[in-house]
Amino acid sequence: xxxxxxxxxxxxxxxxxxxxxxxxxxxxxxxxxxxxxxxxxxxxxxxxxxxxxxxxxxxxxxxxxxxxxxxxxxxxxxxxxxxxxxxxxxxxxxxxxxxxxxxxxxxxxxxxxxxxxxxxxxxxxxxxxxxxxxxxxxxxxxxxxxxxxxxxxxxxxxxxxxxxxxxxxxxxxxxxxxxxxxxxxxxxxxxxxxxxxxxxxxxxxxxxxxxxxxxxxxxxxxxxxxxxxxxxxxxxxxxxxxxxxxxxxxxxxxxxxxxxxxxxxxxxxxxxxxxxxxxxxxxxx
DNA sequence: TGATGTGTTCTGCT
DNA sequence: AAGCAGAACACATC
Numbered sequence: 001x002x003x004x005x006x007x008x009x010x011x012x013x014x015x016x017x018x019x020x021x022x023x024x025x026x027x028x029x030x031x032x033x034x035x036x037x038x039x040x041x042x043x044x045x046x047x048x049x050x051x052x053x054x055x056x057x058x059x060x061x062x063x064x065x066x067x068x069x070x071x072x073x074x075x076x077x078x079x080x081x082x083x084x085x086x087x088x089x090x091x092x093x094x095x096x097x098x099x100x101x102x103x104x105x106x107x108x109x110x111x112x113x114x115x116x117x118x119x120x121x122x123x124x125x126x127x128x129x130x131x132x133x134x135x136x137x138x139x140x141x142x143x144x145x146x147x148x149x150x151x152x153x154x155x156x157x158x159x160x161x162x163x164x165x166x167x168x169x170x171x172x173x174x175x176x177x178x179x180x181x182x183x184x185x186x187x188x189x190x191x192x193x194x195x196x197x198x199x200x201x202x203x204x205x206x207x208x209x210x211x212x213x214x215x216x217x218x219x220x221x222x223x224x225x226x227x228x229x230x231x232x233x234x235x236x237x238x239x240x241x242x243x244x245x246x247x248x249x250x251x252x253x254x255x256x257x258x259x260x261x262x263x264x265x266x267x268x269x270x271x272x273x274x275x276x277x278x279x280x281x282x283x284x285x
Numbered sequence: 286t287g288a289t290g291t292g293t294t295c296t297g298c299t
Numbered sequence: 300a301a302g303c304a305g306a307a308c309a310c311a312t313c
Contacts, residue, residue: 003292065293083292084310099310123309125293141294166302175293183292272304273292 004081006065006149006180007223011242012087013062016069019089020117023106024056025071032101036121038129048102051130052077057106064145064179068136076136078129079119085126088118102128145179149216152178157213161201168204169197170271181216184251185223187276189215191250194260196282197275222247250276 004012028049030037043051056072069077079085088100092113096103097120104117119128129139137143147156160178164171171177172186181189190197193212195204204212227242249259254267258278267276 080293082294082308121309122311123291125308125310170303173293271302274290 003083003182003184004065004086005182005185006062007185007220007227007244008242009062009065009067009081009180010224011227012081013060013067015089016067016087016117017060019115020057020069020106021059022057023108023113025052025054026105026107026112028052028105029103030101031103032124032128036101036124036127038127040131040135042132042135043130048128048130051075052104063142064148064175065182066142066145070133074133076131076133078131078136078139078142080127080141082121082123082125082127084123085119085121088120089115090118092116099124101126144176146175146177147179149178149180150220152213154210154213158206158209161204161209164201166201167197167271168195168199168201169275170273171201173271173273180220183273184248185216185219187251188248189219191277191282192219194281194283196284197270197277198284250278252276 030047030049037048039048039051055075058070058072060070061068065080067079069079071077092115096118099122100118100120101124102119106113106117119126131139161168161171164177169186169190172181173183189212192215193208195208195212223244226244250265253265254276255264257263258265258281260281261278263278263280265276265278267274
């Protein structure tokens, strides 16, 4: 299962919107160890469950890979899925799984929903945070995020890169530089733009950076569209692979032929992360 | 059983 | 300050 990046998080947000916006939180069972959940200090000793109960889900936003569930009473449930977190919207009778960490019962009017929302996370890296809206933007994980890849203009992107004196690939993964790319889309877009992952960002020509910006935007949009094919099913609420998987050209294709030149794709550690690229099409200089 | 892989973010070093 | 390496996270898999 791939780690969720921007398109996967966007897919989860779409699924959640369909399932839970407008509903009220009836009860919450928190089966998580303390580290998975962070609650505002202003709530004192109130547990996550107590603080959430009775709140209405007004809307849901995405910022980078973060999910922002806007609640009544000017509070926001801020979720980061990290590696293995996902939501499931399942019949209440479905047995609670070992790694279902938080279980939400919702209601519409007086009617209890037939389904439950469950936050599932095998590796428990995912985080749920509950804050008042007034405190939210003081949180490092949100305030330090870079621009949205789908919103940034070409000129702004070129400008950012021209001022970045490190390697392009680690820069793309740096959420304070650009918010939302992960290893898969970084490798794929660099390949399409034929840029070596180790190239110093500021050394790239404007032409190359314009190309990269274009590939980032078209690839993310396409990925969102393909994940979107499952939006209308309950499965769509989780972060499982959508149809985009089969369009990957380099990620997970080590040793296979480059789609441009036929030479083998290599995998190397760059910036302490695995990078997949074609050494012929993506030249170091 | 114990080592390894997994992505992100944090820590600490240069 | 900025860039980078390595650690920590927690589990599954081999």
